[in-house]
Amino acid sequence: MKCAACHNEMVKKKGEIDLRIHGKLYLVRNVSYEECRVCGERVLSPEVSQDLYGKIERGEFVEETVRIPVLDGTYG
Numbered sequence: 001m002k003c004a005a006c007h008n009e010m011v012k013k014k015g016e017i018d019l020r021i022h023g024k025l026y027l028v029r030n031v032s033y034e035e036c037r038v039c040g041e042r043v044l045s046p047e048v049s050q051d052l053y054g055k056i057e058r059g060e061f062v063e064e065t066v067r068i069p070v071l072d073g074t075y076g
């Protein structure tokens with residue numbers, strides 16, 4: 001599969017990604033995805049994202065408190 005952003009070949013990976021669905025941030029562990037080695041774009045297969053959306057709809061997730069480093073972008 002080629003990257004939609006820069007058209008380089010993507011590599012299959014398995015691990016942890018973050019997803020923003022309906023404005024809410026979800027952390028997904030042990031998921032298969034493809035990643036672009038050039039620009040870092042990550043893509044889930046349609047089957048995997050459908051499965052994840054289903055799990056969210058059915059509430060099949062655990063709530064954990066995760067500390068995320070937050071940066072404030074400063075220009076000029």
Ligand SMILES: [Zn+2]
Pocket residue numbers: 003004005006007008036037038039040041
């Ligand atoms: Zn790319």
